[in-house]
Amino acid sequence: MNIDESLRGSLARLASAERLLVALDFDGVVAPIVDRAEDARPLPGTADAVVRLAALPQTWTAYVSGRALTSLVAVSSPDVRTLLVGSHGAEVRLGGEEHPVTLDPDQRDALAALHRVFAEVSAQAPGTWVEEKPAGRVLHTRQADREDAAAAVDAARKQLASRHDIFLKDGKEVLEGSVVHATKGEGLAFLRQVTEADAVFFAGDDVTDEDGFLALEAGDVGLKVGEGDTAASFRVAAPEDVADIVALLASLRSELPAQRTP
Numbered sequence: 001m002n003i004d005e006s007l008r009g010s011l012a013r014l015a016s017a018e019r020l021l022v023a024l025d026f027d028g029v030v031a032p033i034v035d036r037a038e039d040a041r042p043l044p045g046t047a048d049a050v051v052r053l054a055a056l057p058q059t060w061t062a063y064v065s066g067r068a069l070t071s072l073v074a075v076s077s078p079d080v081r082t083l084l085v086g087s088h089g090a091e092v093r094l095g096g097e098e099h100p101v102t103l104d105p106d107q108r109d110a111l112a113a114l115h116r117v118f119a120e121v122s123a124q125a126p127g128t129w130v131e132e133k134p135a136g137r138v139l140h141t142r143q144a145d146r147e148d149a150a151a152a153v154d155a156a157r158k159q160l161a162s163r164h165d166i167f168l169k170d171g172k173e174v175l176e177g178s179v180v181h182a183t184k185g186e187g188l189a190f191l192r193q194v195t196e197a198d199a200v201f202f203a204g205d206d207v208t209d210e211d212g213f214l215a216l217e218a219g220d221v222g223l224k225v226g227e228g229d230t231a232a233s234f235r236v237a238a239p240e241d242v243a244d245i246v247a248l249l250a251s252l253r254s255e256l257p258a259q260r261t262p
């Protein structure tokens with residue numbers, strides 16, 4: 001991929017930050033989108049670059065995902081140094097130590113109600129299925145007929161419209177419901193705080209990643225993957241381009257005199 005001069009310049013500035021956080025959304029950024037969620041895997045070039053970055057001094061890597069932590073770990077096989085934010089910010093793993101989400105009795109009741117609605121709707125819509133997360137459910141419609149998919153999402157939305165304890169998010173061929181309000185912006189802000197990073201790179205492809213882009217500050221770099229409105233400053237077409245960009249960032253940072261091993 002030909003990386004344009006403006007992005008190259010921003011990456012060079014980012015690479016020279018004293019403390020750098022490189023945070024990546026998973027599906028559609030690190031891993032190409034596939035039909036079955038459990039089949040998603042990181043592109044080798046991105047995974048290698050993440051490991052190279054994580055090995056550098058004063059450099060942190062993170063996957064910031066809508067997936068449940070267990071699912072994120074299963075598909076990404078992350079290096080233990082890579083920080084993980086799951087369930088759109090509701091779950092965190094830092095250095096192998098997990099901070100799972102806990103639900104109160106009202107939230108557990110809301111989760112059961114959400115499950116019932118999605119399961120009933122899915123049973124009427126061939127090709128759809130329901131993914132379970134600790135604080136939510138996902139109605140997947142990628143493999144359904146387009147009309148059935150739209151009808152299923154519409155029916156679920158209508159049945160949940162009066163629930164103020166269930167937060168709905170649109171995603172790529174999914175409708176997500178969560179009983180915990182969390183955003184990737186909050187997840188990124190938390191990672192910035194724990195790493196004390198003075199510059200952040202964040203790449204995302206979905207509408208839920210816009211909260212992450214909006215949490216970026218002066219000197220940070222946001223990269224949107226694919227089409228759609230975005231608050232990110234830069235855009236590329238596909239996850240393969242992300243591999244090239246993260247590899248360039250790893251090379252630029254490892255070439256700095258301060259990063260060389262004596």
Ligand SMILES: O=P(O)(O)OC[C@H]1O[C@H](O[C@H]2O[C@H](CO)[C@@H](O)[C@H](O)[C@H]2O)[C@H](O)[C@@H](O)[C@@H]1O
Pocket residue numbers: 025026027028032033034035036037038040064065066067068131138140142171172173174176206
């Ligand atoms: O924040 P992300 O890491 O991008 O996770 C968002 C959702 O990703 C998964 O669903 C998406 O990827 C699947 C595999 O490529 C695809 O089949 C599906 O249509 C996409 O929406 C995951 O299953 C969800 O739980 C995540 O919230």
